[in-house]
Amino acid sequence: MAKKLFIDPGEMRKSGQIDFSSIPVNQYNKTVQDELENLSKEDLVRIYRDMAIIREFEEMLYAIKTTGEYRHTPYDYPGPAHLSVGQEASVVGQAFLLDKDDLIFGSHRSHGEILAKGLSAIEKMTAQELTQIMEDYLDGTILAAVRRIKDGTTAVKDLAITFLLYGTLAEIFGRQTGFQMGLGGSMHAFFTPFGVYPNNAIVGGSAAIALGSALFKKINQKKGIVISNVGDGSLGCGVVWEALNMASMGQFRELWDGEYQGGLPIIFNFFNNQYGMGGQTAGETMGFDFLARIGAGINPEQMHAERIDGYNPLAVIDAMRNKRQLLEEKRGPVLLDTVTYRFAGHSPSDSSSYRTKEEIEAWQQHDSLVTYGLELVRFGLATEEDLQGIREAIVELVQSVVKLAVDEDISPRMDLPGDPDLIERFMFSEQRVEKMDDRPCEVLISREENPRVQQIQRKLRTKVEAGQSGLRTFQLRDAIFEAILDKFYVDPTLVAYGEDVRDWGGAFAVYRGLTEALPYHRFFNAPISEAAIVSSGVGYVLSGGRAIIELMYCDFLGRAGDEVFNQMAKWQAMSAGELQMPLVLRVSVGSKYGAQHSQDWTALPAHIPGLKVVFPATPYDAKGLMNSALMGTDPVIFFESQRIYDVGEMFRPEVPEGYYEVPIGEPDVKREGTDLTILSIGATLYRALKAADILEERYGVSAEVIDARSLVPFNYEPVLESVAKTGRILLTSDACERASYLKEMAQTVSELAFDDLDAPPVVVGARNWITPAHELEEFFFPQPEWMIDAVDAKIMPLEGHSPKRRVSRNTQIIRKKSGL
Amino acid sequence: MATPIIMPKQGQTVESCILTVWHKQVGEQVFEGDLLFSYETDKAVFDEESTAEGVLLEILFEEGDEVPVLTTIGLIGEEGEQPPEADAQAFHEADQAEDTHPSEKDAVPKPIADPVEPVLRDGDRVKASPRARRLAAEIGVDYRQASPSGAEGRVVSQDVLALKPQVAPEIVEEQDELHYEEMELSRARKLIGDRMRASFSEVPRVTLNTSFDASELLDLRKKLKADRSEQGLSGVTLNDMVIYAVSRTILNHPELNAHLLGEKTRLFRDVHLGIAVDTERGLMVPTFFDANRKSLRDTSVEIKSMIQQCHDGNINPDYLQGATFTVTNLGPLGIESFSPIINLPQTGILGVNSIAWKLKEQDGEYIPYPAMGLSLTFDHRAVDGAQGARFLKELTGRLETFSLLLCV
Numbered sequence A: 001m002a003k004k005l006f007i008d009p010g011e012m013r014k015s016g017q018i019d020f021s022s023i024p025v026n027q028y029n030k031t032v033q034d035e036l037e038n039l040s041k042e043d044l045v046r047i048y049r050d051m052a053i054i055r056e057f058e059e060m061l062y063a064i065k066t067t068g069e070y071r072h073t074p075y076d077y078p079g080p081a082h083l084s085v086g087q088e089a090s091v092v093g094q095a096f097l098l099d100k101d102d103l104i105f106g107s108h109r110s111h112g113e114i115l116a117k118g119l120s121a122i123e124k125m126t127a128q129e130l131t132q133i134m135e136d137y138l139d140g141t142i143l144a145a146v147r148r149i150k151d152g153t154t155a156v157k158d159l160a161i162t163f164l165l166y167g168t169l170a171e172i173f174g175r176q177t178g179f180q181m182g183l184g185g186s187m188h189a190f191f192t193p194f195g196v197y198p199n200n201a202i203v204g205g206s207a208a209i210a211l212g213s214a215l216f217k218k219i220n221q222k223k224g225i226v227i228s229n230v231g232d233g234s235l236g237c238g239v240v241w242e243a244l245n246m247a248s249m250g251q252f253r254e255l256w257d258g259e260y261q262g263g264l265p266i267i268f269n270f271f272n273n274q275y276g277m278g279g280q281t282a283g284e285t286m287g288f289d290f291l292a293r294i295g296a297g298i299n300p301e302q303m304h305a306e307r308i309d310g311y312n313p314l315a316v317i318d319a320m321r322n323k324r325q326l327l328e329e330k331r332g333p334v335l336l337d338t339v340t341y342r343f344a345g346h347s348p349s350d351s352s353s354y355r356t357k358e359e360i361e362a363w364q365q366h367d368s369l370v371t372y373g374l375e376l377v378r379f380g381l382a383t384e385e386d387l388q389g390i391r392e393a394i395v396e397l398v399q400s401v402v403k404l405a406v407d408e409d410i411s412p413r414m415d416l417p418g419d420p421d422l423i424e425r426f427m428f429s430e431q432r433v434e435k436m437d438d439r440p441c442e443v444l445i446s447r448e449e450n451p452r453v454q455q456i457q458r459k460l461r462t463k464v465e466a467g468q469s470g471l472r473t474f475q476l477r478d479a480i481f482e483a484i485l486d487k488f489y490v491d492p493t494l495v496a497y498g499e500d501v502r503d504w505g506g507a508f509a510v511y512r513g514l515t516e517a518l519p520y521h522r523f524f525n526a527p528i529s530e531a532a533i534v535s536s537g538v539g540y541v542l543s544g545g546r547a548i549i550e551l552m553y554c555d556f557l558g559r560a561g562d563e564v565f566n567q568m569a570k571w572q573a574m575s576a577g578e579l580q581m582p583l584v585l586r587v588s589v590g591s592k593y594g595a596q597h598s599q600d601w602t603a604l605p606a607h608i609p610g611l612k613v614v615f616p617a618t619p620y621d622a623k624g625l626m627n628s629a630l631m632g633t634d635p636v637i638f639f640e641s642q643r644i645y646d647v648g649e650m651f652r653p654e655v656p657e658g659y660y661e662v663p664i665g666e667p668d669v670k671r672e673g674t675d676l677t678i679l680s681i682g683a684t685l686y687r688a689l690k691a692a693d694i695l696e697e698r699y700g701v702s703a704e705v706i707d708a709r710s711l712v713p714f715n716y717e718p719v720l721e722s723v724a725k726t727g728r729i730l731l732t733s734d735a736c737e738r739a740s741y742l743k744e745m746a747q748t749v750s751e752l753a754f755d756d757l758d759a760p761p762v763v764v765g766a767r768n769w770i771t772p773a774h775e776l777e778e779f780f781f782p783q784p785e786w787m788i789d790a791v792d793a794k795i796m797p798l799e800g801h802s803p804k805r806r807v808s809r810n811t812q813i814i815r816k817k818s819g820l
Numbered sequence B: 001m002a003t004p005i006i007m008p009k010q011g012q013t014v015e016s017c018i019l020t021v022w023h024k025q026v027g028e029q030v031f032e033g034d035l036l037f038s039y040e041t042d043k044a045v046f047d048e049e050s051t052a053e054g055v056l057l058e059i060l061f062e063e064g065d066e067v068p069v070l071t072t073i074g075l076i077g078e079e080g081e082q083p084p085e086a087d088a089q090a091f092h093e094a095d096q097a098e099d100t101h102p103s104e105k106d107a108v109p110k111p112i113a114d115p116v117e118p119v120l121r122d123g124d125r126v127k128a129s130p131r132a133r134r135l136a137a138e139i140g141v142d143y144r145q146a147s148p149s150g151a152e153g154r155v156v157s158q159d160v161l162a163l164k165p166q167v168a169p170e171i172v173e174e175q176d177e178l179h180y181e182e183m184e185l186s187r188a189r190k191l192i193g194d195r196m197r198a199s200f201s202e203v204p205r206v207t208l209n210t211s212f213d214a215s216e217l218l219d220l221r222k223k224l225k226a227d228r229s230e231q232g233l234s235g236v237t238l239n240d241m242v243i244y245a246v247s248r249t250i251l252n253h254p255e256l257n258a259h260l261l262g263e264k265t266r267l268f269r270d271v272h273l274g275i276a277v278d279t280e281r282g283l284m285v286p287t288f289f290d291a292n293r294k295s296l297r298d299t300s301v302e303i304k305s306m307i308q309q310c311h312d313g314n315i316n317p318d319y320l321q322g323a324t325f326t327v328t329n330l331g332p333l334g335i336e337s338f339s340p341i342i343n344l345p346q347t348g349i350l351g352v353n354s355i356a357w358k359l360k361e362q363d364g365e366y367i368p369y370p371a372m373g374l375s376l377t378f379d380h381r382a383v384d385g386a387q388g389a390r391f392l393k394e395l396t397g398r399l400e401t402f403s404l405l406l407c408v
């Protein structure tokens, strides 16, 4: 959808061919001597040192995992250790030219990357910067521990190196003095002050997060580049392909304006150690033969793909120098196939049954640490004794760091015995931040000039009677629009993207009017890549921005399962509160379009710790909740229902034009009553009200209707108060009844209001079926009459009522027995 | 071999009793016939004598414990004998399995009539909502007494609320020293309270007061009192006569010889009269079954014996239920009229009052006569005011011509 781009049938139907250019494979052929043009002698020796540090660090973990000790320090470490012994040259080479503003996102096998990147950043920082970082980070707790072995006479850089090794190891060992206070662990350790961003235990998980971080750099004009470091095995993952594709979107060049025009500053680097866990990528589980080949399929630049020799640190440095230049020229993205090999197994328990001893030995013949050391000696840049001295110093350093990290007093675990609820504090950040940056907001027109705003001005914002909503009424879709539009004029970092949002205005016209207001880089169409949309949102906000992303239909949530459940939900707590996740994911719950377009899956994100979940049903609540979501710093899944985008406000006197918030987590009594409480989530509110009318008129039963508005967090007090009064509660939503969030609420009410209940809490949800055609939906989604039947059968017999549906105990048991 | 001490089963419907007092201590010598322990059901208190001789070796339940009937609660054996290793409960189980354990107290005759369905069987499972249970505990009523209106036959809070007294008793809180002594209410007392409260609050009651010329009753009473024969006629009281007259009259007014059970009333073919008895342990209401089939003499003798058993605390609990109408007599205490409380689900209760001298006009002259008061309280849901009045009218007519009634 970009009217600017004319699709010419003549062009499209023309015959011809696609020409590819050749993809370089290991073409670097310089010596250490040659590199003296670019690197100093010290640099060249430091490359050796950094590789040796990583080697010793990983060998140390291997020893601990396999023998229970390292150089006489015993330790039992049951956690993961995906070691990269053998891969040192590739990580050191990559990091060597990078500084703290260049961000890397890695995998389960990223100890080496943390150390290499950290060592490189330390080398480039001033003593003052380093001291500041160490003193500030976790209020100096890590530094205090390190001070036990490094006194005041230690040079700051040496201190920082010890700090880096210790912070990483303490994190791996799950100590409170680790970089993430032990909440991350081996596969998730990172250290943002050195540009080391979250490493991900989900294979390929980092690719789209890194993409989001690159979007952040580009959109907010920040210094530096971003690297996604994943393995060759991750090329089997959909989200990685989504990320490659989305990072290569044509609009960066074709449609984004001015300084925003041009490619993303990102390198998709694949540490190609030839194996997944045991599956060989080239030849067995993939068809690419050369991993670098896939660049050719992504965009005309073939992603500047190249295979480089990850066993030669200089080759990697060289490639990074060139590729970085490309990125600075806005010619990204780049794909690198960095050939490497791990000597150790996937993890220490791996018996390497999938490869031969000969193969491992052959690669050991090429061991980069040895061969690079020999090169240094050959060209007289270091003597064998120098190198030995370096290695010995490293052993001593690693030894002292291990002793420190296993010391229960100096490196304690998080005090869960003393404070069993400690982790609660990290689940949400609960900040209020009006804007993530202070610069002016880039917009195309003023708010007043916006045609949608003008249209809304002609609408009635005041309370309407049921069923009176029309074109002249301020609708729920207007309310969401208004909150979002306003925020675009406040927070310069705010971006919104998703499928078919620009020009179209989103499938349900919520975003109509944003296209006119916002430049491409703040509001754009994403490819149909739900996983990449969500994960890039995660990367965007954890790099410092604020974003609203969307899934056109709730049913597509499965396509973004990992991204919502493991990425969006987890990084605040896994970073021990260092990272914030001001990300709003709009999710639209459908109807009318059958089984794969009509599902209310609120229960799925609500089950996952770390997400806030809301589902407003009125214009007032929608605007207020969106404002709250856009003010907070926590990830919010913002459910909307397509049934009610056009409802007007029926409860408040009016929907204010100005800013106001509805607090997340507070249910709202929409109708007062004394005999029965009905708690509704989402669009069933209106059917619940209808049921309340019927109960009143036909049976003289006065029902109180509460709109949950939020699922997580949720303040039960108003509900309990209501139940204390009525003694009865029915819960309803459009979700299939089995394991819906209503069940969770019903159980909680049973537990907390047990002595107030005159009948069990009864859930009226959709049937546990597929959704039938729209014309038959009344047999699937809860209807007011179902609620009345349930009240009569389970809660309070209604005089003269004869139920139309089977609601008996037996029916229920039989259905459950059959899985229905 | 030690002899188990068994918690007796008092009547068909009692499933557990509260062990109230051990009269012997472990190690103490026990002779046959010695008072061994006391226990109570929610209707009565009982004493149990030992049927074995020896030493009380062991007690298995403490005072205050609720004990299922036919459970072994202690052991009597020879001096120095060790209590058996095996769980004493085994005795109980063996007993149950063979069902050979004889009822300890067979002194009370079995009820003659088929007992009507009891109001409430102890231990019956009553479905009640948590809210109803909580509310019942708060306001001190027994939710099991409520008639269920909730889904799936559940007693819900409004049903319990219906048992609640309209006027809450004022509670005066003592601040300083204790000028009083507190005693735990006995189970029987609590039950009486619960029932009374339920009846009082749930039932729209009407009380009609009337009196009749008791001259003829008093005359007859005088004659009977003088009877020296062994027929037991000398013990016939005014109350017995009222009861006799009620039993002969009430069948003409079936709505008063009835139970009101939710949607329906159960009209009884025979008359089972509840007789209110004031005992040390509180109010007890034994049932005089088949009153309409008994002679005046039998009426007198049976009632006397039941009253005695109530005072002694050894009445069979089966006799404490199943009444179809109740007569309560406060006459001896000088009460002139009162408003007795209906024993639900019965529909009425007759209060018998004292005799006061009244004047009646006869041929322009005022003649004094002994007037005995009657107070009929009935459940207005089941009985209309006029129906109640008609019953009273027929009753007083019969009492005034009591000798004719005896000839019927």
Ligand SMILES: Cc1ncc(C[n+]2csc(CCOP(=O)(O)OP(=O)(O)O)c2C)c(N)n1
Binding pocket: A107, A108, A109, A201, A202, A203, A204, A230, A231, A232, A233, A234, A235, A273, A275, A276, A277, A346
């Ligand atoms: C989504 C997902 N699937 C499977 C795994 C289990 N797993 C962990 S590492 C790994 C192999 C990954 O291979 P590659 O991406 O080449 O990285 P390498 O281990 O070679 O560094 C697998 C299958 C996982 N962590 N995440």
